[in-house]
Amino acid sequence: MSSLAELREGYERFDPCAYLRNNYLPPRADFSSEEFVVPWKLRCLADTFASGEIRGQTLIDVGSGPTIYQLLSACDHFEEIVATDYLAVNREELGRWVRGDPGAFDWSPFIQHVCKIEGRGEPWQDKERRLRDRLRRILPIDVHRPDPLGAPLDPPADALLSAFCLEAVSPDRAAFARALLHVGSLLRPGGHALLLGALGESFYLAGPARLPVVPLALADVRAALAGAGLALRELRSYEMPPALRTGVDDVHGVFFAHAQKPPQGH
Numbered sequence: 001m002s003s004l005a006e007l008r009e010g011y012e013r014f015d016p017c018a019y020l021r022n023n024y025l026p027p028r029a030d031f032s033s034e035e036f037v038v039p040w041k042l043r044c045l046a047d048t049f050a051s052g053e054i055r056g057q058t059l060i061d062v063g064s065g066p067t068i069y070q071l072l073s074a075c076d077h078f079e080e081i082v083a084t085d086y087l088a089v090n091r092e093e094l095g096r097w098v099r100g101d102p103g104a105f106d107w108s109p110f111i112q113h114v115c116k117i118e119g120r121g122e123p124w125q126d127k128e129r130r131l132r133d134r135l136r137r138i139l140p141i142d143v144h145r146p147d148p149l150g151a152p153l154d155p156p157a158d159a160l161l162s163a164f165c166l167e168a169v170s171p172d173r174a175a176f177a178r179a180l181l182h183v184g185s186l187l188r189p190g191g192h193a194l195l196l197g198a199l200g201e202s203f204y205l206a207g208p209a210r211l212p213v214v215p216l217a218l219a220d221v222r223a224a225l226a227g228a229g230l231a232l233r234e235l236r237s238y239e240m241p242p243a244l245r246t247g248v249d250d251v252h253g254v255f256f257a258h259a260q261k262p263p264q265g266h
């Protein structure tokens with residue numbers, strides 16, 4: 001079993017470029033069929049935001065890493081997007097994309113796919129510009145702290161999103177549940193939490209880093225949400241096809257959870 005110290009040491013070797021190459025370029029970045037993981041994951045988010053129920057001033061993304069795909073549907077429904085990560089190298093990579101620096105990762109295939117499935121005929125450049133305009137803060141975070149940002153978010157977020165973070169930074173299921181409780185404190189009463197994550201994964205590679213992951217089942221996700229006082233609205237899962245098991249990790253599936261913090265006084 002890993003420890004927090006081992007995890008922190010592992011993340012000091014995390015290479016954002018290798019991580020992006022492993023997960024966000026072909027074969028995993030395959031948009032050709034709804035059966036592949038990218039369309040499934042982006043559709044989960046697009047469908048959830050399409051209702052219009054989840055909206056407000058601020059959405060916080062916990063453990064953003066060097067990626068922005070997870071924010072493409074959200075950015076139409078919040079005035080401000082706050083990205084967060086533990087590593088400066090990831091916050092710097094996000095900053096390069098926001099500024100449109102040369103050499104920043106090209107997310108255009110993901111932006112084009114989201115515009116296609118949202119079905120409004122929106123030019124992908126418009127969505128790219130809107131996310132760049134609304135992604136205004138990129139903050140350090142540690143989900144193992146009761147106050148993950150070091151100070152309360154004022155005002156609390158109207159929505160929280162987190163993708164492939166909590167299980168990838170927790171040594172065991174109890175730590176995963178505690179981390180969810182900690183980040184839940186960033187959310188206002190009545191706010192929505194959207195979680196994407198790995199099922200049955202025990203490790204992943206990011207260049208010289210080999211990171212331990214706590215292998216989760218759907219029951220563990222349910223239990224952690226309940227323990228964090230978040231009422232489950234929807235829980236979906238996807239089985240990773242053999243073609244997408246490329247050796248960069250041993251992920252078996254992906255989950256998508258939509259939960260809600262009870263309104264004040266409940």
Ligand SMILES: C[S@@+](CC[C@H](N)C(=O)[O-])C[C@H]1O[C@@H](n2cnc3c(N)ncnc32)[C@H](O)[C@@H]1O
Pocket residue numbers: 011014062063064065066067070085086087090141142143144162163164165168169
């Ligand atoms: C597997 S990556 C997920 C990145 C991105 N959200 C995605 O969907 O691909 C996990 C992220 O958690 C970050 N991380 C590591 N330790 C953390 C901690 N204690 N608190 C918050 N984030 C942490 C890492 O820097 C990394 O960017």
Ligand SMILES: O=S(=O)(c1ccc2c(c1)CN[C@@H](CF)C2)N1CCSCC1
Pocket residue numbers: 023024028029037038041164165168198201204213244249251254
């Ligand atoms: O599901 S993915 O293949 C994916 C995306 C990210 C990750 C994994 C899998 C599994 N290992 C995680 C380590 F924490 C990170 N995917 C990559 C293309 S876009 C949709 C998400």
